[in-house]
Amino acid sequence: MPFFGLRLAEGQNASFERILFGCAKSTWKDATNGLMRRKMPGDGDQFLRRSVGKAIHKYQMIQNGDRIAVGVSGGKDSLSLLHFLSIRRQWVPIRYDLVAIHIDLGFDGTGERLAPWFRQEGILYHIEETRIGPIAHSEINRENPCFLCARLRRKRLFELAFTMGCTKIALAHHRDDIVETLLINMFYSGEIGTMVPHQRLFNGKLSIIRPLALTDEDAIRGYARTKAFRVIESGCPTVKDAKRTQIKAILAELARKNRRIKGNIFRSMRNIRKDYLP
Numbered sequence: 001m002p003f004f005g006l007r008l009a010e011g012q013n014a015s016f017e018r019i020l021f022g023c024a025k026s027t028w029k030d031a032t033n034g035l036m037r038r039k040m041p042g043d044g045d046q047f048l049r050r051s052v053g054k055a056i057h058k059y060q061m062i063q064n065g066d067r068i069a070v071g072v073s074g075g076k077d078s079l080s081l082l083h084f085l086s087i088r089r090q091w092v093p094i095r096y097d098l099v100a101i102h103i104d105l106g107f108d109g110t111g112e113r114l115a116p117w118f119r120q121e122g123i124l125y126h127i128e129e130t131r132i133g134p135i136a137h138s139e140i141n142r143e144n145p146c147f148l149c150a151r152l153r154r155k156r157l158f159e160l161a162f163t164m165g166c167t168k169i170a171l172a173h174h175r176d177d178i179v180e181t182l183l184i185n186m187f188y189s190g191e192i193g194t195m196v197p198h199q200r201l202f203n204g205k206l207s208i209i210r211p212l213a214l215t216d217e218d219a220i221r222g223y224a225r226t227k228a229f230r231v232i233e234s235g236c237p238t239v240k241d242a243k244r245t246q247i248k249a250i251l252a253e254l255a256r257k258n259r260r261i262k263g264n265i266f267r268s269m270r271n272i273r274k275d276y277l278p
């Protein structure tokens, strides 16, 4: 019997019911970790291993006993994050559980296409079917679909994570996303701010963590290609016009002449010269 649609890989259903309904948390932890055993990553993974490990350590993202909901859209970033957090448990001395959550926005049956991958990876998962996409693009909200879409998606993700007893929500925002968000906020909202790597919410009951915060998008792209992940497109009609897409194009153009630009913008957030600000 599924619990909030949570599922495991084929053949694991019996133990799954026992895990969710009959066992103490430690048993659940042991059972799920047992399903994830895989080979250690090869040399090609070393870059990601270093940058993600550094972010997790620096921002104290994961503690022993954490149950982490990983938001998976189906793009290269979230597939890479989930896969990496899963295999990472083989070489770190702490124990944590993972559950993948996919919010299907109702555009193009993304949940149906992702489910086989979750099963193949042996990862506990939940797919939430919604109409968030069409609602965000409805007549009354056509001006700013992204705002409503992001808000509704985030709200549902929080509710699901709470219901599943998760202590953390891991999102796949990487260093390029953080830089782009900074510029979006400056350009369109007149403020300086972006996404933080570790954000404690609700008096510390739940945290948002971004283990890819120190990792370049190019490195993730390479990782996803090496692993041959089958990326799922959202089918959203707004993606191409979104502010982020425009900022990404500007940064890519600048980076063609100077590869350091994105890194410099990222570093500038830790190097603020207040005396030289109005």
Ligand code: SF4
Pocket: 105, 136, 145, 146, 147, 149, 150, 234, 236, 237, 238, 239, 242
């Ligand atoms: S681009 Fe589409 S999927 Fe992304 S936030 Fe905007 S409306 Fe939602």
